[in-house]
Amino acid sequence: MNVRERTEELEYEILSADAAKSREAVRGRHEEMCLFRTAYQRDRDRILHSKSFRRLKHKTQVYITSGDHYRTRMTHSLEVAQISRTIARGLRLNEDLTEAIALGHDVGHTPFSHAGEDAMSNLIGHFSHNEQSLRMVEYLEKDGKGLNLTLAVKDGILNHTGSTVPFSLEGRIVKTADRIAYLCHDFDDSLRSGLLKKNDLPESVAVSLGNDHSTMITGMVSDMILSSTGKHDILLSEPMKETMDVFRSFMFERIYHSKILARERKQACFVIEQLFGYYMKHFHKLPLEFRRMEEKWGKQQTVVDYIAGLTDSYAVAKFNEIFVPPVWNQWMKAK
Secondary structure: OOOHHHHHHHHHHHHOOOOOHHHHHOOOOOOOOOOOOOOHHHHHHHHHHHHHHHHHHHOOOOOOOOOOOOHHHHHHHHHHHHHHHHHHHHOOHHHHHHHHHHHHHOOOOOHHHHHHHHHHHHHHOOOHHHHHHHHHHHHHHOOOOOOOEEEEHHHHHHHHOOOOOOHHHHHHHHHHHHHHHHHHHHHHHHHHHOOOOOOHHHHHHHHHHHHHHHHHHHHHHHHHHHHHOOOOOOOOOHHHHHHHHHHHHHHHHHHHOOOOOOHHHHHHHHHHHHHHHHHOHHHHOOHHHOOOOOHHHOOHHHHHHHHHHHHHHHHHHHHHHHHOOOHHHHHHHOO
């Protein structure tokens, strides 16, 4: 019995009957099993070492002109993974599966976060970062070969947001852990930026969770574990669901849709719109690896795939390269 087989055997002894078992994982394409890592561990590693995951370190979470201490899409994904693993361990579910889903759930995000996502959706009629995340790991990584992830990981990535629910309990953990993470760390970043003060928090949220992001996370995670134990589903208590709904509405009103950040959102949308229009008109300017995809995916989808994969800084750099006269860039640098 090798290391992987021993780990797979232990899963049946230690994990809940409701947990996803690595031995039962299914891939779209057959491949030889690793001697040491289970299927879900390999998925986690493939995502962690992918180009799309590395680019998340330069993609906005909320604050486009962020400093070193503000969250990025990468730090958000790492926080979702940590929260998800804590919940999975508390419920004796598969931690490796939750981690893989959490690390991969946002790899399809456009530059400039949801502002970029909205701009892309307006341009082509429909765009969702969860669908693009699945597209990234399934078709675009490894020069179009994809990562050949297991079905449970792909399902968790696709259904981490929206009305549909992942078929695994591990995927359902990530769906709620994602919301816990972004509410709490975006509130923390908003305090740091000065856009919010602790006493701005709705009273019902402060009473239930406190006003420190660490205690907030602990409160919601604890509620999830206690509410889900023995229930064959991932649940929150009714009072906690109400608290999270109030918290989420507050954050959307005061931060995500706030007038204070409207100018940044408008600028971000403008960059996306201009890049999209330029590459649709000058398709030959795309990198060769993307031009080769036109026959398979069509011009528009290929342009979308390219722009969605850009980091914030690279998108701005390409915008400047294409639309800003060199003399102006030189003057700005000198200034």
